Amino acid sequence: MYVGVDVGGTNLAAGLVDEQCRIVARAVGKTPKDGSLDDAILALARKAVHAGGARPEEIVRLGIGIPGAVDRTHGVVLHTPNIRMENTPLARQIQEKWPVPVALENDAGCAAAGEYLAGAARGARSAMVVTLGTGVGAGLVVDGALFLGCGGIGPEAGHMVIHPGGRPCNCGRKGCWERYASATGLKQTTREVMLRRKDSLMWQLAQSLEAVSGKTAFQAARMGDEGGREVVEDYLFHLGLGLVNLVNCFHPEILCLGGGVSNEGDDLFLTPLRRMVEEESFNPTENRTRLVKAQLGNDAGIIGAAVPLIRQ
Amino acid sequence: MYVGVDVGGTNLAAGLVDEQCRIVARAVGKTPKDGSLDDAILALARKAVHAGGARPEEIVRLGIGIPGAVDRTHGVVLHTPNIRMENTPLARQIQEKWPVPVALENDAGCAAAGEYLAGAARGARSAMVVTLGTGVGAGLVVDGALFLGCGGIGPEAGHMVIHPGGRPCNCGRKGCWERYASATGLKQTTREVMLRRKDSLMWQLAQSLEAVSGKTAFQAARMGDEGGREVVEDYLFHLGLGLVNLVNCFHPEILCLGGGVSNEGDDLFLTPLRRMVEEESFNPTENRTRLVKAQLGNDAGIIGAAVPLIRQ
Numbered sequence: 146m147y148v149g150v151d152v153g154g155t156n157l158a159a160g161l162v163d164e165q166c167r168i169v170a171r172a173v174g175k176t177p178k179d180g181s182l183d184d185a186i187l188a189l190a191r192k193a194v195h196a197g198g199a200r201p202e203e204i205v206r207l208g209i210g211i212p213g214a215v216d217r218t219h220g221v222v223l224h225t226p227n228i229r230m231e232n233t234p235l236a237r238q239i240q241e242k243w244p245v246p247v248a249l250e251n252d253a254g255c256a257a258a259g260e261y262l263a264g265a266a267r268g269a270r271s272a273m274v275v276t277l278g279t280g281v282g283a284g285l286v287v288d289g290a291l292f293l294g295c296g297g298i299g300p301e302a303g304h305m306v307i308h309p310g311g312r313p314c315n316c317g318r319k320g321c322w323e324r325y326a327s328a329t330g331l332k333q334t335t336r337e338v339m340l341r342r343k344d345s346l347m348w349q350l351a352q353s354l355e356a357v358s359g360k361t362a363f364q365a366a367r368m369g370d371e372g373g374r375e376v377v378e379d380y381l382f383h384l385g386l387g388l389v390n391l392v393n394c395f396h397p398e399i400l401c402l403g404g405g406v407s408n409e410g411d412d413l414f415l416t417p418l419r420r421m422v423e424e425e426s427f428n429p430t431e432n433r434t435r436l437v438k439a440q441l442g443n444d445a446g447i448i449g450a451a452v453p454l455i456r457q
Numbered sequence: 458m459y460v461g462v463d464v465g466g467t468n469l470a471a472g473l474v475d476e477q478c479r480i481v482a483r484a485v486g487k488t489p490k491d492g493s494l495d496d497a498i499l500a501l502a503r504k505a506v507h508a509g510g511a512r513p514e515e516i517v518r519l520g521i522g523i524p525g526a527v528d529r530t531h532g533v534v535l536h537t538p539n540i541r542m543e544n545t546p547l548a549r550q551i552q553e554k555w556p557v558p559v560a561l562e563n564d565a566g567c568a569a570a571g572e573y574l575a576g577a578a579r580g581a582r583s584a585m586v587v588t589l590g591t592g593v594g595a596g597l598v599v600d601g602a603l604f605l606g607c608g609g610i611g612p613e614a615g616h617m618v619i620h621p622g623g624r625p626c627n628c629g630r631k632g633c634w635e636r637y638a639s640a641t642g643l644k645q646t647t648r649e650v651m652l653r654r655k656d657s658l659m660w661q662l663a664q665s666l667e668a669v670s671g672k673t674a675f676q677a678a679r680m681g682d683e684g685g686r687e688v689v690e691d692y693l694f695h696l697g698l699g700l701v702n703l704v705n706c707f708h709p710e711i712l713c714l715g716g717g718v719s720n721e722g723d724d725l726f727l728t729p730l731r732r733m734v735e736e737e738s739f740n741p742t743e744n745r746t747r748l749v750k751a752q753l754g755n756d757a758g759i760i761g762a763a764v765p766l767i768r769q
Contacts, residue, residue, distance in 0.1 A: 214741045224741035271606060292599075294583060294708020296742030304739045305702040307619060309694070316739050318701070382621070389630070390617040394706055396606020427616045427628050429526045429536035430608030 146203045148190045149451030151210045151252065151443060152176060154227040154279070159189040160447035161197035166263040168444055170197030182230065183238035190243075201243070208248045209235065210255035210450035217297055217455060220249055226315060227279075248453045252446055254291045254299050256403060257284025258454045259445030265437045266399045273397035274439060275302065275388070277404035281323035284449075285395060291454045302391055303327070307383065322390075325383035328359040328406055331376070335362045338376045345372030363409050377413060385421035392426040392434045403439030458515045460502045461763030463522045463564065463755060464488060466539040466591070471501040472759035473509035478575040480756055482509030494542065495550035502555075513555070520560045520762035521547065522567035529609055529767060532561055538627065539591075560765045564758055566603045566611050568715060569596025570766045571757030577749045578711045585709035586751060587614065587700070589716035593635035596761075597707060603766045614703055615639065619695065634702075637695035640671040640718055643688070647674045650688045657684030675721050689725060697733035704738040704746045715751030 146169075147162040157176050160168040172192035177185045190207055194200075213225030220236020236247035250258070257266075257274040266272030266286070276282040281303035285292040293299055303323030304316045311320025312333070324330050335357050339347050346365045351357045362380070365373025392400060400422070407414065419436050426434065439445060458481075459474040469488050472480040484504035489497045502519055506512075525537030532548020548559040562570070569578075569586040578584030578598070588594040593615030597604040605611055615635030616628045623632025624645070636642050647669050651659050658677045663669045674692070677685025704712065712734075719726065731748045738746065751757060 216742075287604075295710045295746060296708065296740050296744035298708045298740050298742065300707070301705040301739045304705045305617070306698050307621065309619065309698060316737075318737050386618050386621060390702075391706075393613040393616045394703075395612070396608065396610045398607045425628075425630050427613045428608050428610050430528075430610065432608035434607060 146197075146199050146205065147451035148193060148204055148207045149210070149255075149447040149449070150186050150190055150207070151255065151446035151450060152182070152186070152212060152228070153252075154212060157185060157189050158443060158447055159186075159193040160444070160451065161193045161199055162448055162451035166448050166452055168447060170194075172196060176228065179229070182228070182233075183235060183242070187239055187242055201245075204245055206246045206248060206451065207239065207243070208250060208255075208450035208453055210250055210252040210446045211235075212252045214296070214298060215249040215251055217249060220247055222249065248450075248455075250291075250450055250453050250455075251284070251299055253282035253284040254293075255284070255447075255449030255453075256282065256439070256445045257286050258291060258449030258452065259441055259447070260401050260403070260439050261286040261454070262452055263448050264440040264445055265401045269398040271395075271397045272399045272401065273300075273391065273395055274401045274403055274445070275391070276439075277327055277384075277402065277406045279327060279329055281327045281387075283391070285397060286454055289454060300395070302387070305387060305390060307387055307390070322383070322387040325380070326387055328404065330383070331359050331362065331380050331406060332357050334379055335376050338362075338372050338379075342372040342375075346370035347372055347376075359406050363413055366413060381414070381417050381421075385418050388418060388436070389422055389425045392422055392428075396428060397434055400434050400436050401439040402436065403442070403445065407438050458509075458511050458517065459763035460505060460516055460519045461522070461567075461759040461761070462498050462502055462519070463567065463758035463762060464494070464498070464524060464540070465564075466524060469497060469501050470755060470759055471498075471505040472756070472763065473505045473511055474760055474763035478760050478764055480759060482506075482511075484508060488540065491541070494540070494545075495547060495554070499551055499554055513557075516557055518558045518560060518763065519551065519555070520562060520567075520765050522562055522564040522758045522762035523547075524564045526608070526610060527561040527563055529561060532559055534561065560762075560767075562603075562762055562765050563596070563611055565594035565596040566605075567596070567759075567761030567765075568594065568751070568757045569598050570603060570761030570764065571753055571759070572713050572715070572751050573598040573766070574764055575760050576752040576757055577713045581710040583707075583709045584711045584713065585612075585703065585707055586713045586715055586757070587703070588751075589639055589696075589714065589718045591639060591641055593639045593699075595703070597709060598766055601766060612707070614699070617699060617702060619699055619702070634695070634699040637692070638699050640716065642695070643671050643674065643692050643718060644669050646691055647688050650674075650684050650691075654684040654687075658682035659684055659688075671718050675725055678725060693726070693729050693733075697730050700730060700748070701734055701737045704734055704740075708740060709746055712746050712748050713751040714748065715754070715757065719750050
C-alpha cells in the first residue's frame with residue numbers, strides 16, 4: 146500500500162492507494178499558513194491509513210505532490226510560488242517522525258502520472274496532462290517515466306509566450322500562455338469584456354467583477370449572450386493555440402485536459418479544441434495526438450504522488 | 458564503418474563515418490529534381506566509400522537524413538515539403554541495389570544526433586539542436602535516444618505560434634516561430650524595414666530587395682546603421698522568445714544553435730540570446746540550460762544519419 150498526498154495552495158488531500166493504483170481511503174485538510182507542513186501532511190497521511198484499515202507497517206511509500214520544484218534525490222522542496230517553503234528538507238522532516246520512504250514530486254507531474262496509471266491516458270506510450278487552474282500546469286509521461294529536463298524540471302508549458310508584450314506573468318515574462326488559458330486568465334478576459342459590454346448577461350450572473358468565476362462566461366454563452374460568446378471564443382482560441390503548440394513540440398499520443406474549466410462539456414469546450422488540434426497540428430502521419438478530458442480530477446494528483454514514475 | 462547521407466532540397470552530402478563518429482571521406486552532389494533519388498544517393502554513398510578506401514562489405518549501415526517525415530520501421534519517406542517523395546519506400550529501393558541495412562531519419566533529428574555524438578552536445582544527458590535555415594528545425598536527444606512523439610515525429614518547434622494572426626506559414630497556421638526566427642524570416646524582416654527606411658545602409662549592401670541575404674542586416678548593424686540595428690533587435694527578440702519557450706518546455710541540458718545565422722558571432726548573436734535565456738527561462742534550480750553554438754555545421758546531419766539514435 147502507498148500513501149499519496151496532494152499539497153495545494155489552500156487544501157491538502159491524502160489517499161491510501163493500493164497496488165492497482167486505486168484510492169481506497171481518503172483524508173482532507175487545510176494547508177497550514179505558516180510552517181509545520183510536515184506535521185499536517187503526517188497527520189493527514191495517518192488519518193487516510195487509519196480510514197483504510199491499514200497498518201503503518203504496510204505502507205511502502207509516502208509520496209507528496211508539491212506545487213513547485215523539488216529535489217527528488219534529497220527530498221527537498223526547492224521553490225514553491227504559493228507556499229512558503231524555500232529549500233525545505235521535507236522528506237527528512239517527515240521521516241524523523243515516520244520512518245517510511247518519502248518521495249517528493251511536482252504536482253503537475255503527479256497529475257500526469259495519475260492519469261497515465263489509472264485514468265484517461267492509461268496504456269498510452271506517451272501522455273501529456275495539461276491542468277487549467279490558477280495557472281496552467283503540464284506533465285508528460287513517456288515510456289512509463291516522467292519526462293524531466295535539467296534540474297529535474299518538467300514541461301513548464303504555461304510559461305510559453307504566445308503574445309509578445311502581452312499580459313504580465315508572475316514568472317517575469319509578458320504574454321505567457323497561462324495568462325490567457327488558465328482559469329485566472331479566463332476570469333480576466335471575462336472582466337475585460339464585461340467592462341466593454343455593460344449590457345451583458347454576465348453582469349446579472351456574476352453581480353460584480355469581483356464575483357466573476359470561470360463559469361460566468363460559459364453560462365452566459367449558453368444563454369445566448371453575445372458577451373459570453375465573445376469571451377468563450379477568445380478563451381478557446383488562446384487555449385487551443387497553445388495546445389497545438391504543445392502537440393507540435395511533444396506529439397504525445399494522448400493529451401488530457403484537466404482542471405475545473407475542462408468540465409464545460411463537449412459542445413462549448415472539447416469539440417472546438419479537438420477541431421483546432423486536428424486541423425492545425427503538424428503531423429503528416431496517421432498516428433496523431435488524441436485530445437481527451439482528464440478522468441480523475443484531483444485524484445490523479447494523489448495517485449501520481451503515491452506511485453511516482455521516475456526512471457531508476 | 459557507416460555511411461551517412463544528408464538529403465537537402467538542393468544538395469546531397471555523403472560521408473564515410475568511422476566508429477568514433479568521425480567523417481573520414483566525403484562526396485557531394487545535387488538533389489535530382491525528378492525521381493531517381495535512390496540512384497543519386499547510392500552513387501554518392503559509393504563514391505564516399507571509395508574515397509575513404511573502404512570496401513562495400515565493411516559498411517554496416519547506410520543512414521539517410523530526410524527533410525520530412527519518415528516511417529523508420531518500413532524505411533518509407535512519408536512526406537517531404539520540398540522534394541517530391543510522398544510515401545516512397547526509399548530503403549527498399551536502395552537495398553535492391555545494395556543489400557546493406559538502410560535507416561531513414563528526419564534531418565533535424567540527424568543534426569541533433571550528430572551534435573550529441575560528436576559536437577557541441579557531446580556527453581549531455583539531454584540536448585536540443587535548433588537549426589535556423591529556410592525554416593526552423595529542432596531535434597532532441599534524451600538519454601542517448603532521439604525524442605520522438607506519436608507518428609515518430611520529433612519536436613516541430615518551428616510551428617509554435619508566437620504571434621497570433623501573424624505571418625502566414627506553409628503549415629496553415631499564422632504567426633509560427635519559424636516565420637520570424639528562420640533565415641527566411643530574417644530576410645522578410647530586413648525587407649520590411651528597408652521599405653520603411655529608404656536611407657538605410659542596407660540598400661547599399663544588398664542593392665535590391667531580391668538580393669537581401671541573412672547577413673545584410675547584421676552587416677549594416679555592425680556598420681552603425683539604425684535600420685540594420687532595428688532588424689537585428691527584432692530578429693533576436695523573436696528568436697530568443699521562442700528559445701525561452703523551448704527551454705521552458707523541454708529544459709534540455711544543452712541547447713545548440715545551428716544554421717548560417719548562428720555564425721554571426723557572440724556580440725550581436727549568442728550573447729544577447731544567452732541573456733534572454735538566463736533571465737527569462739523558468740527553472741528555479743541551479744541546473745539550467747546552457748545555450749551554445751552548434752559545432753559541426755552540415756557534418757552533424759551526416760554523422761547523425763550514419764549513427765541513428767533510436768531506442769531499440
